[in-house]
Amino acid sequence: MATKPRKIMFMNPLASSSGVDAIFADMARQHKLPGTEVHITSMPADVGGFSHIEFRSYEAMVTRGIIRGVRAAAREGFDALAIGCFYDTALHDAREVSGQMIITAPCVASCEIAASLSNRFGIIVGRRKWVNQMHGTVREHGHEHRLSGFYHVELGVDDFQKDHAETGRRLIAAGRKAVEEDYAEAIILGCTMEVGFYREVEEALGVPVIDPSIAALKRAEYAAVLKQQSGWIPSRKWSSEAPSEAEMARFGGFDDGEAFGNRIVVEA
Known part of the structure; x- marks a missing residue:
């Protein structure tokens, strides 16, 4: 029986206008395995026009966009997601709201x-x-x-x-x-x-x-392979506990607006 393609997202936490998505897409084409579909995404305009997030204040500004994107990717059924900044921006925050999707970072x-x-x-x-x-x-x-x-x-x-x-x-x-x-x-x-x-x-x-960038992509892909072959999914116990859907809906802001400003799909 044919195995369905693994779905990986490489989320660039910069503005779609930064123009670097194509660089990451080329990287994915060169290094992904056959049978892995990779989506390169970046932030929508309402997150800000950041071409870098070298400063903690910039990271704070884009964190909401990362959380919103992770929520959207989880709903779309992605197996794993890599946050594309070496600061590992919002890694633990994103894991809380990622459902059964596995999150890594560079x-x-x-x-x-x-x-x-x-x-x-x-x-x-x-x-x-x-x-x-x-x-x-x-x-x-x-x-x-x-x-x-x-x-x-x-x-x-x-x-x-x-x-x-x-x-x-x-x-x-x-x-x-x-x-x-x-x-x-x-x-x-x-x-x-x-x-x-x-x-x-x-x-x-x-x-x-x-x-x-390659490391983050390949670790996400490896996690997706393990999830597909062994059924291993993230824990939601104790420190990994997720907020309730009811409370997130009551507070608002988690799912409002566009999640991504750009998307390049590298086919399986």
Whole structure:
């Protein structure tokens, strides 16, 4: 009997006008398994015109849009969803309202993969500003003891795709410091907009380099495979307890308006 396609959503928490959905769609086409349908989505206009969410205040503004999108994806029957920001924005919040859909995000996914490939890894980030928050996220996920450090290249989210040669040069220089001075055995690229650079950096450094967008997509896909084959679904006990539908309806705001501003479907 034929198995129905796995349905994965990669939710870009930026505005649809940011123009990066096509980059993520190309990534999905290259890396998904046959039999997996991937939807690349981004935020509608009423969430704001964010081209990055480097600041906690920006994250706070887009969190409602993420929750609304997760609710919509769960109703559409998606097996798993990846939130496309290395801050793992609203990861725990989204899990509460995701029903039987499994939620992951780039930092937790990348750390899990790096831990399976090495004992010690470094994370290359865009700006020093990001380090405090990302360090807390790595600690929360239980990987702080594996972390050689954070290595910033002084590029904002909007800068990574402007000059590929310069971005590659900076990433390799930061990675070389991690590997040769701090003995990192693997490297994580700590921004989803570093997509497309991992092979170049890996070739230069000679250690595994994890692209966080690919990591999030593949962890979501793997979760969907396990759900399909083993019937494993998220717990809704204790700390994972979901709010009641009646209370969410009474409070309002969870399902109002358009959930997505753009959608690209990568067919199974």
